[in-house]
Amino acid sequence: MSEKKQTDIELIISYLKHLNIDDQETQKAPNIWVVRQNDADIYIIVAGGFVILQSKIMDVPKANTPTLYRKILELNDNIQESLGAAFGVNKNNEVILKMLRPTKTLSLNDFTYYLTSIAYVADKQIKALKTRFAS
Numbered sequence: 001m002s003e004k005k006q007t008d009i010e011l012i013i014s015y016l017k018h019l020n021i022d023d024q025e026t027q028k029a030p031n032i033w034v035v036r037q038n039d040a041d042i043y044i045i046v047a048g049g050f051v052i053l054q055s056k057i058m059d060v061p062k063a064n065t066p067t068l069y070r071k072i073l074e075l076n077d078n079i080q081e082s083l084g085a086a087f088g089v090n091k092n093n094e095v096i097l098k099m100l101r102p103t104k105t106l107s108l109n110d111f112t113y114y115l116t117s118i119a120y121v122a123d124k125q126i127k128a129l130k131t132r133f134a135s
Contacts, residue, residue: 008046008103015111018042018113037119039126042130044115053114055086059093061133068095068133075125083117087125095129097122 009031016023016033026033030064031046045052061068072087072095085099099118101110 002083008049008051011103011106012044012046012051012111015108018108019112019115035115038123040119040122042115042119042122046103049103051101051106051114053085053101053109053118054100055097055118055126057097057122057126058130058133060089060093060095064133068129070130071132081121081125083121084114085118085121097125 006108012033016026021033021035023033026035028034028043035042035044035046040055043052043054045054063065069089074090075081075087082097085097088096088098090096097118099114
């Protein structure tokens with residue numbers, strides 16, 4: 001008799017439970033959870049063999065946009081500031097922070113590191129970028 005393979009969604013639910021995060025309270029869709037960390041909402045999305053961790057940082061301001069774009073590119077180049085996540089601009093004209101990792105080799109330690117890293121960077125940059133670029 002073979003063991004039932006755990007689905008990616010079951011894997012993430014088990015990791016959330018291990019971290020004492022209520023998976024039912026934070027679940028927004030069958031494959032999406034939102035975890036609050038200080039000022040940051042971290043979306044955890046399971047899709048296509050990957051876990052995507054994403055947070056909205058701010059709306060792109062109407063003024064000083066080129067300077068903001070340069071700043072987020074500089075943040076992407078600074079591993080101490082990004083901790084492996086990447087800043088970008090989505091179709092809703094929002095500055096986002098995103099991390100994409102395959103679920104196939106994702107350990108609890110990896111998931112914990114990625115979640116805490118993106119939460120730390122998002123919270124820090126929400127404060128810093130909004131202070132500098134809020135319109």
